[in-house]
Amino acid sequence: MQLDLFSHVAAAYADAKVCLDNETLYSEVSRRAGLSNDELNARTPIGEAGALRSVVKRKIRWHQQELKAMGVITRHERGIWGLTEKVTEDLDRAKSGVKLVAFSTDLGVAVWGACRDVFGGLEQQIALCVTSPPYPLRIPRAYGNPSESEYTDFICRSFEPIIKNLMPGASVCINLSNDIFLPGVPARSLYLERLTIALCDRFGLYKMDMIPWVNLSKPPAPIAWASKKRVQLNTGYEPVLWLTNDPHKVRSNNRRVLEEHSERHKALLARGGEQRTAEYGDGAYKLRPGSFGGMTEGRIPKNVLMRGHVCRDGAQYKEDAERLGLPSHGAAFPLAIPDFLIRFLSEPEDLVVDPFGGTIKVGMAAERLGRRWMVSEWILQYIRASAERFRIFPGYWLNPMMAAM
Structure with missing residues (x-):
């Protein structure tokens, strides 16, 4: 009863479009819990004085204070509380x-909160950070x-x-946009260059590469400069x-991402290699x-990722969001990107993190590859819908607050 009541209290705030006063909260929780007015208002002697109080209402207020202590709800005025920042x-x-903590498995945990709050107190060494942060768009996406x-x-x-928690030789991989233009001009911004220099200068990091994620199925863009003015390419x-943080100890190993030899190379191997002498x-x-x-184990991949943006994991996320009646994330990258980077740049049981979790693709790739993982995401609806895909993994636990949404 107590755990169920907590779920109903959390769900009442999660679903509310406005802040709730206590009387509205009592009514909403009793409706969700299937309690009659008599059960809600039944009074029992409390304390040494034997004052008559509603036990159910007291429990609701206790759970309200639990949510307050977690920072999930904030008092807007006396007796009126609201959830999160819209x-x-x-x-x-x-x-x-x-x-x-929104949900977890034996290997990882997804936390609802801003990345600085979530990772600020972390005291574990991180082997790899893979993330796709919000792009600096002039027309913002729904999540800002x-x-x-x-x-x-x-x-x-x-x-x-x-x-500050990276182990020696750890890597940071950031998926960014190349299509940020100067205002009113078909020339690209230098924000990528400025960001790269700032990360290296401020934190002592080293640039290992700028790997193109080539996706030839991307929609035509930039519309203004490619499709209308015709001065840019799609x-x-x-x-x-x-x-x-240390190129001499970097944990990358291309043996973990070797690809199958091409048919042409297989034929060359069958002939015993080149039969000619030439210079170029x-x-x-x-x-x-x-x-x-x-004969080798496979061919070393080029430093170009040829991957489409559609993947089965993404489709499953959208199906789960729709089934739960939640808005879906509009800019998720495919599972194949973190899958490749995690295999290339980390080892089993390493800790992999993502401070901008989105649909928790990094957590999913890490889970499948036997890496420990920790992800933060500050949009409640995105992290809730993402939790469904992790039900198949050992140790799955969903926070009762999330389950009640």
Whole structure:
């Protein structure tokens, strides 16, 4: 009864479009719990004085104070409380200081809260951070995003508690947008360059690569400059910035991401390698008989990720969000991106984190690959819908507050 009542109290605040006074809260919780007015208002002697009080109402207020202690609700005026900070009519954002475990498995945990609050007190070494933060768009998405002028400071503040916990040779991978243009001009912003330099200068990081995520199925864009003015080409990639704190100890290993040899290379291997002698580039590149004839485990991938944006995991997330009656995230990246980066840059049982969890793709990839993981996401509806896909994994637990949504 007590755990169920907590769920109903949390759900009443989660579903409310306005703040609730206590009488409205009592009525809503009793409706959800199936309590009659007599059960809600039944009075029992309390304390040494034997004052008559409603036990159910007292329990509701206790759970209200539990939510207050977690930072989930805030008092707006005497006796009137509300949940979170509204981003839009459909999305609730965690207020500053909120850190609520939304769901977990034996390997990982997803926390509802802002990344600085969630990772600020972490005392574990991080092997890898993979994330796709909000882009500095002039027309913001539903979940909101910083402007270009504040973007570098926003990213640096967000990553500071993570970077201080990186183990030697750990990596940070950030999926960013290449399509941020100067106002009214078909020239791209230099925000990527400014951000890269700031992360390296402020935190002593090193740039390992800027890996293009090539997605030839992207919708035509930028509309104004490519489709209308005809002065730009349609975009076919997004950059993934790869940084490390120690390039001499970096934990990357391309043996973990080897690809199958092409049919042409297999035929070359079957012939025993090259049968000719040749030189290219004024002697810089030489072919000799037998070159490329030795059998290997596979071919080393190019530093380009050819991946579409549609994936089965993303489709499942949208199905779950629709079934729960929740708005879905509009800008999730495919599972294949974190899957590749986690295999390449970490080892089993390493801790992988994502401060901008979104649909918890990084957590899903880490879970499947046997890595420990920790993800933060500050939009309540996104993290709740994401929890459904993790039910199949050992140790799954869903916070009663989330279950009640």
